[in-house]
Amino acid sequence: MPVNLKAKLVEKKELIPGIFKFSVEAMEIVEKAKPGQFIEIRVNDNTEPFLRRPISIHNLCKESGKLEFIFQVKGKGTTILSTKKEGDLIDIIGPLGKGTFNYESHSNLAIIGGGIGIFPLYELAKNAITYGKNVNTYLGFRNKDLVVLEDEFRNVSTNLFLTTDDGSYANKGFAIDFLKQDIEDGKIDSIFACGPLPMLKAVRKLAIEKNIPCQISLEENMGCGLGVCLGCAVKTAESPKEAPEYVHVCKAGPVFEATYVEI
């Protein structure tokens, strides 16, 4: 059950230009939250900008009640959010989403993310490695200036593969190429993905071809974030085009079985 609270910003850090990590005190959300869930933030008290901003949960500290989220400054809302100071209160609803990353029944995980899509994968990797899973993490970035959280992910991964599209840092190429190789070598029994749509499409296709269970975290424009407005619709894979059936990212997701949805 989500709660609405004013969470105190206790630590603010700009990881790379335009990408901020906020740590807030939100025990009531932290104690309930699961990997893959998200929060909704109202950036100010007036009605401009109007809607809340859905932002994925990056890290949960069950002991201290601290919740971390990372966001890129993109428009009006995130610009205002980025001006918050340590000590400020932030209006948050969470945890949201019934579709979470379920890794428990698997042993050899592939966690693959691209760009700003990597953030919700951290809590998953951290949990999985704590429970003794073999965590293979594949992170892709456009270039070296956009690489973030390398050390953090290394600490919660058995193996970390880092790529840049242009080869300006670490391996040149796409993260999925390394995943493909490990699948060929029989090292992977499950895939968990979050990132840009072309990457998710490629991962989904690969998982279906290789018959590997795959969970993907989706994004869609949201109105309410609670499952009320039915705005963030995604079509189920099995429903025919003439009679489409839609489920909603904020409620049934944001994490879905890759075979369940059409992207």
Next chain:
Amino acid sequence: MNTKINFAGIEMKNPVTVASGTFGYGREYSEFFDLSKLGGIITKGTSLKSRSGNKPSRVCETASGMLNSIGLQNPGVEYFAENDLPFLRKFDTAIIVNACGSSVDEYVELCRILNTLDIDGVELNLSCPNVKEGCMAFGNSYEGVKHVTSEVRKVLDKPLIVKLTPNVTDIASIAKAVEDAGADGVSLINTLLGMKIDINKRKPVLANNMGGLSGPAIKPVAVRMVYQVSKTVNIPILGMGGIVNGEDAVEFMLAGASAISIGAGNFIDPYASVKTVQGIEDYMKKYNIEDVKDIVGKVEMN
């Protein structure tokens, strides 16, 4: 202090309701507060058979508001009656079903079923801008509105409210059609047809190209229309369009609304509706108003 009202034959403990399509069937917001605090709940638009809704993207943000083209996705009246109505009935609040259809026959058949259910009233949706047939197609002419409302009236004994579209030249004449057809109340306004273009892609943001604009951006238009309708008809008005707090609600009531709905405001603050109940009471205290009915229509025009 009295906040109780009888709206179109429906007893309500206060004039605050939540607008169709912004509150689902109540479950999600019941996790935040006791729904019995509300005067009434207008359900998500419900049709005879289930509807899958429009292609995504279905929503986008605009200046002080949002566009939507959900397309009335809903599970159908049978599912509602079995699964959602028993849940809603656990709360001490008026339950009004927003009814939509794509032909006169469908509206009539739906309302025949609704007449047998344990609900307090029907809000006839003649104003959704996001579906091809029905709804707004009936809602934009005096004759169309009068015809479908009259046919529904024949099968519906429960209080009948008709929800009007603002996408017309003369909303007062449409409201008159509702009154002439024997309905008990009118609600206004539904969303204003709008469009947003992604200048980089050179395409509309919504897959359906156009959608309904809601939120504070439309409030002045809604207040004006409530005022005009109140000067034309004698049936009570359920006013809505951009209300996010008690002050907004009072503005609509001064313009002539007997009750109000919180719509998109629910999305930004899950407590917006209950805070509005409090906000109206605060206004009454400030101006020593004993009965909430004494605010209605009390605007003094220049």
